[in-house]
Amino acid sequence: MGLRSVTEGLGIERAAQDGRSEGLARVLGWFSLGLGITTLAATPRVSRLCGVDDSRTAQIVLRAAGIRELGHAAALLVPRHAGPAAWTRVAGDVMDLAAAGRAMRNRRDVRRRRLTYTVAALAGITAIDLYASLRATRGRRMTGANRAYGSITVNRRPEEAYQFWHDFENLPRFMYHLQAVRVTGDRRSVWTAKAPAGRSVQWEAEIVEDRPNQLISWRSVDGAKVPNCGRVRFMPAPANQGTEIRVELEYSVPGRILGNAVARAFGENPQQQICDDLRRFKQVIETGEITRSDGTPEGTSVHAQTHQRPARPLATTRTA
Amino acid sequence: MKANCWVAPNKLAVEDVPDPQILNPRDAVVRVTSSAICGSDLHLLDGFIPAMKRGDILGHEFMGEIVELGQGARDGLRVGDRVVVGFPIACGDCFSCQRGLYSACENSNPNAAIAEVAMGHSPGGIFGYSHLLGGYAGGQAEYVRVPYVDVGAVKIEDDLPDEKVLFLGDVLPTGYMAAELCEIKPGDVVAIWGAGPVGQFAAVSAYLLGAGQVIVIDRYPYRLRMARDKVGAETINYEESDVLDTLREMTAGRGPDACIDAVGMEGHHASAALQAYDRAKQAMKAESDRPHALREAILSCRNGGTISAVGSYGGFIDKFPMGSLMNRSLTMRSGQAHVQRFMRPLLERIRKGEIDPSFIITHTMGIDDAPLGYDIFKNKQDECMKVVLKA
Numbered sequence: 273m274g275l276r277s278v279t280e281g282l283g284i285e286r287a288a289q290d291g292r293s294e295g296l297a298r299v300l301g302w303f304s305l306g307l308g309i310t311t312l313a314a315t316p317r318v319s320r321l322c323g324v325d326d327s328r329t330a331q332i333v334l335r336a337a338g339i340r341e342l343g344h345a346a347a348l349l350v351p352r353h354a355g356p357a358a359w360t361r362v363a364g365d366v367m368d369l370a371a372a373g374r375a376m377r378n379r380r381d382v383r384r385r386r387l388t389y390t391v392a393a394l395a396g397i398t399a400i401d402l403y404a405s406l407r408a409t410r411g412r413r414m415t416g417a418n419r420a421y422g423s424i425t426v427n428r429r430p431e432e433a434y435q436f437w438h439d440f441e442n443l444p445r446f447m448y449h450l451q452a453v454r455v456t457g458d459r460r461s462v463w464t465a466k467a468p469a470g471r472s473v474q475w476e477a478e479i480v481e482d483r484p485n486q487l488i489s490w491r492s493v494d495g496a497k498v499p500n501c502g503r504v505r506f507m508p509a510p511a512n513q514g515t516e517i518r519v520e521l522e523y524s525v526p527g528r529i530l531g532n533a534v535a536r537a538f539g540e541n542p543q544q545q546i547c548d549d550l551r552r553f554k555q556v557i558e559t560g561e562i563t564r565s566d567g568t569p570e571g572t573s574v575h576a577q578t579h580q581r582p583a584r585p586l587a588t589t590r591t592a
Numbered sequence: 593m594k595a596n597c598w599v600a601p602n603k604l605a606v607e608d609v610p611d612p613q614i615l616n617p618r619d620a621v622v623r624v625t626s627s628a629i630c631g632s633d634l635h636l637l638d639g640f641i642p643a644m645k646r647g648d649i650l651g652h653e654f655m656g657e658i659v660e661l662g663q664g665a666r667d668g669l670r671v672g673d674r675v676v677v678g679f680p681i682a683c684g685d686c687f688s689c690q691r692g693l694y695s696a697c698e699n700s701n702p703n704a705a706i707a708e709v710a711m712g713h714s715p716g717g718i719f720g721y722s723h724l725l726g727g728y729a730g731g732q733a734e735y736v737r738v739p740y741v742d743v744g745a746v747k748i749e750d751d752l753p754d755e756k757v758l759f760l761g762d763v764l765p766t767g768y769m770a771a772e773l774c775e776i777k778p779g780d781v782v783a784i785w786g787a788g789p790v791g792q793f794a795a796v797s798a799y800l801l802g803a804g805q806v807i808v809i810d811r812y813p814y815r816l817r818m819a820r821d822k823v824g825a826e827t828i829n830y831e832e833s834d835v836l837d838t839l840r841e842m843t844a845g846r847g848p849d850a851c852i853d854a855v856g857m858e859g860h861h862a863s864a865a866l867q868a869y870d871r872a873k874q875a876m877k878a879e880s881d882r883p884h885a886l887r888e889a890i891l892s893c894r895n896g897g898t899i900s901a902v903g904s905y906g907g908f909i910d911k912f913p914m915g916s917l918m919n920r921s922l923t924m925r926s927g928q929a930h931v932q933r934f935m936r937p938l939l940e941r942i943r944k945g946e947i948d949p950s951f952i953i954t955h956t957m958g959i960d961d962a963p964l965g966y967d968i969f970k971n972k973q974d975e976c977m978k979v980v981l982k983a
Contacts, residue, residue, distance in 0.1 A: 427687045427698075514687060547705075555699045559683040559740070560664060561616045565717065566737075567645070567727015568702040569615060577703045582647030583720065583727045584595065585612040585737065 296404045297355045301348025304361065308341030323386030324375050333371055340364055355408025362405050365398035422546035423518040426554045430506040430515045434485045436557050437504055440477075446552035446562070448573065449545065460493075473498055499524045517553070519546055541574075548573045595649040595733035596962035596981075601639030604963040609649065612729065612737035617664025620741035622675065626754040627654035627731045629962070629979040630679075630762055631788050632856070632904045634970050636722065640857060640880070641906050643706065643723040652679035652719040653762040654731030655754060656983075658741070667742035675745035676939075677738050678931030679762045681717040681728060684743035688716070695928035700740065701726045710907065715928065732962055734983050746935040755950040756942055758980065759789070764949050765934035766902055767793025767854070771801050773900035773925040774850035779804035781843055783892060785885035786854035786903060787815035787827070789952045789978050794852050794902070795823045796947060807842060809835055809885075811860065814975040822951045830862045839892045847894035856903025857881035873910060880907030890916050890924075901926040955979040 311318050315334055316325065324330035344364060347357035372394060376387045426433055436442055440461045444450040451464040451472055459479040467473045475496035481489040481503075491501035500523030507516045521542065551572045555563050562571035567580040597607045612621050630653050635641050655676040658669060669675070680695035682688075688696040697716030701707060704714035707724050717739075720730015729736060738744055748757050767790045774782060782798040784791050787810035795806045808819040809828045816827035828838050839848060861867040861884040870882040889899055890913045899922055917924060941947045954977040957965050965979040 425687070427685060427690065551704065554686075555683075558685040559618070559699050561618060563683075563699055563702045563717075563739070564615045565702050565727045565739075566612075566649075566729045567723045572702045572704070574705060577706050577723075580643075580645055580703070580723045580727055582597075582645045583723065583729045584597065584647055584649045585610045585729060587610040 294353070294355055294408070297348050297358050297408060300358055300361055300401065300404055301345050301354065304341045304348060305345035308338050308345060311335070311338030311341065321386065322372075322390045323379060323383035326379075326383065327375075330375060337364070337368060337371075340367075356405070358401055358405040358408055361401040362398065365394060365401055369394050369398065418523050418542070420521045420542035420546040421519070422543075422550045423516065424550040424554050425509050425514050425516050427514045427558055430485045430508055433515045433517060433557060434488070434506050437506075437553075438482075438488060442556075446556050447549045448552075448571075463492075465498075475500070517550065519550065521546060544574050593734035594959055595729070596651065596959065597646075598636060598644050598648045598650055599646055602637060604637065604650070604966055606960050606962055607647070609647075609733070612735050614660055614662045615737065616739060617662045618666070618740050618742055619662040620658045620665065620669065620738045620745070621660035622654075622656040622677065622731075622736050622738050622741075622745075623659045624654050624656040624731055624734060624736055624983050625674075626656070626758050626983075627651050627733075627959075627981045628758060628761075628763075629653075629732075629965055629969050629981070631790065632721075633966070635857060635904055635906065637966055637970060638858065640874075641722045641724070642710075643703075645723060645727075648720065648722075648727075649729040649733050649736075650720040651730030651732030651736075651981075652721055653758065654719075654736060655748075655758050655761060656731075656736075658745075659735070661741070665742045669741060669745065669747065673745075674748045675741075676748060676757050676760045676935065677719075677731070677736075677741075677745045678760075678765070678935055679718055679721075680744075680928060680931055681719065681726065681739055682743050682932055683740050684932075689743070689932075692930055692933045693927075694743070694930040694932040696930075703727055718928075732959065732981055734959065743932055746939060748939070750943060752942065753950075755953055755980065756948060757939065759793070759949040759952070760931075760935050760938055760942075762929065762931065763789040763952075763978075764793050764938055764947070765931045766790050766929040767795075768797040768934050768938060769927065769929045770794040770852045770854060770900050770902040771797035771803075773902075773927070774798070774801075774852065774898050776801045776803050776850065778802040780849040781805045781807070782850045782852065783807045783809065783839055783848040783889070784825075784852040784854055785809045785859075785889055786856075787812065787819050788854065790902065791815075791852075791854040792819060792823060792952055792977075793949065794854055795819055795825045798852075799824065800941075800946065805842075807839065807848065811862070812972055815977065818952075818977065835862075835888055836892055843894070847892055847897065849894055850898045850900060851889035851893045853886045853889050853899070853901040853903045855885035857883070857905045857907075859884035859886075859903075870910070879910040881905045881909045883909040883912065887911065887913055890922065893920075893922055895920045895922075897922055899924040902929065904928075952978040953980055957981060959983050 315331055319325040319331055319334050344361050347360050348354045372391050440453040443453050449465050453461055453463050455461045462476050464472050464474045475492045475498050477490050477492050479490050487505050489503035492499050502521040504519045509516050552562055564571050566583045568576040570576055593611050594606055595609045597605055599605050658671050658673045661671050681700040682694035682697040683699040686698040688698050695716055700717040701714050703723055707714035717726025717728055719728050771794050780803050782803045784794050787808045795808055798806045806825040808825045809830055810816050811831045819825040819827050828835055859882045873879045959981050962981055968976045969979050
């Protein structure tokens with residue numbers, strides 16, 4: 273059973289690829305390839321069609337544009353996720369429009385008419401490129417930054433894992449981005465997360481669904497600065513050898529600047545963070561403590577693993 | 593405190609470092625009375641284990657006295673207890689630990705994500721054995737922090753001297769597990785590659801578990817002599833005779849029932865050309881480990897026999913005789929020793945006088961001389977078998 277079927281079985285929407293924007297990027301890539309080859313192979317005819325067959329400089333500019341088109345084609349056709357590369361085409365379009373506008377100023381009659389058609393065509397292409405670029409970029413941000421999924425098996429019964437998690441005040445023990453969670457009512461709690469520059473972000477959350485020993489889902493109540501929701505599932509591992517835990521978190525990105533701050537509040541990489549959180553959850557629920565070594569005194573995290581201290585005691589006191 | 597630190601490949605230094613402290617409820621701080629240099633420490637010295645950092649304290653075979661104990665230690669340990677500590681750090685609570693696979697503890701490596709990149713899943717943490725295996729300070733020091741002390745330490749209540757119980761922390765259980773993995777039946781022939789401490793203890797254990805004949809293979813005459821004189825094994829010097837032919841002859845063509853690789857990643861080959869081939873590949877990072885002993889063990893073993901690999905390997909090997917393993921129905925078993933499983937029963941055997949592990953000690957020196965001890969041990973000077981460091 274692959275990850276996909278597992279997550280679909282749980283009703284977890286996979287970080288969906290925006291298939292249409294990817295497809296559009298590919299079409300634009302083939303278009304660039306065709307345009308580039310045509311321009312380079314038949315520069316005189318293309319220059320006549322555009323109304324600039326009277327200038328040596330224009331021929332050079334046209335050839336340069338042809339070579340550039342091949343660059344766009346490579347950027348759009350080679351990578352697996354080519355969508356954002358459509359922005360290179362938008363930049364090229366701006367250059368072409370500027371060049372054509374300049375060429376129009378000192379031409380008349382047939383050539384001027386042909387240049388007008390060229391500018392109109394360029395404007396149309398620019399609109400398509402802009403649409404493709406925006407869509408690809410927005411699509412990526414939607415799918416990548418604000419959804420995280422992780423899973424782990426713990427050597428505890430589902431009831432124990434559920435109960436530990438259900439007391440939200442336990443969460444900051446293993447979710448390092450949380451400073452505190454305070455339970456304020458039957459279904460309500462107030463969450464405080466670390467934010468950049470020593471500040472913090474606070475929001476109120478409510479339990480949406482609570483199936484004992486199986487599932488807890490929660491979401492921030494209306495008006496939260498950081499609208500977010502999460503869901504954790506507990507399932508007996510095969511042959512009842514422990515419990516499989518699957519967590520998904522989602523939060524919306526209200527604006528670019530605030531969005532970045534929020535993303536950082538949730539960790540540089542929410543996907544990585546949820547994996548670290550789950551490892552620490554396993555340590556706490558199985559052994560009663562966070563695993564610490566001299567190289568990683570603050571406990572498991574990808575950051576600690578890439579910034580190891582030497583394996584020798586620290587000079588300063590740290591308490592458990 | 594003083595501690596033996598890794599500086600760079602082939603460079604160690606005894607440095608003054610801060611004293612360890614309790615970081616977690618189930619920790620203890622142990623004042624080290626004796627520690628030992630292990631053959632696997634030489635892989636660190638030689639630079640074959642990745643993820644070492646300048647200043648890392650080495651040492652995973654040590655014992656001493658508990659001088660500080662966390663609030664959460666479960667096992668009735670007290671400050672002042674004399675303990676031997678097993679080299680794998682194990683929580684005792686996870687799926688692996690509860691099945692006795694302590695060295696594969698799922699919780700004790702805080703750097704599991706690094707190990708997963710190299711190994712798929714992570715093994716447990718080990719004292720003083722790289723950041724890949726946790727980044728824990730080791731025991732070649734005056735003091736050491738012991739996480740999960742209630743699982744990792746065994747209390748020594750008799751007045752047995754350090755020399756008799758120190759090796760419960762690593763080489764004795766490793767040798768014992770090597771033999772146990774062979775599932776020896778009475779009268780079996782067991783061949784062991786490597787006559788270092790683990791090989792010697794594997795031979796002792798093979799006899800204890802019922803082997804009829806034990807054959808030890810090495811190239812150092814003094815090590816082979818020890819295997820003959822102290823353990824009663826037969827020996828083959830692979831620089832003097834062809835191992836496959838000799839084993840075939842000794843078993844009248846059938847081959848040993850079980851073969852133990854107690855050599856690991858820095859094996860030597862009698863043929864200079866073949867040795868140079870693997871050494872060159874290792875230098876070019878085209879393979880990380882030199883598996884001469886393992887290859888030979890597989891080819892030597894009788895049809896349907898068992899290979900027990902306990903010598904340390906770090907990464908990838910080359911020219912693995914899979915065809916021989918598969919077509920001849922061999923079983924291959926392996927693992928870092930699950931020391932916590934063997935410490936108490938082996939302590940019992942030491943107490944009863946069935947094993948006296950102290951026969952391997954050839955050198956005893958102060959912690960200040962640790963780098964010299966490594967040098968003597970690595971270069972097999974002065975018939976060195978095992979160096980014990982006294983704090």
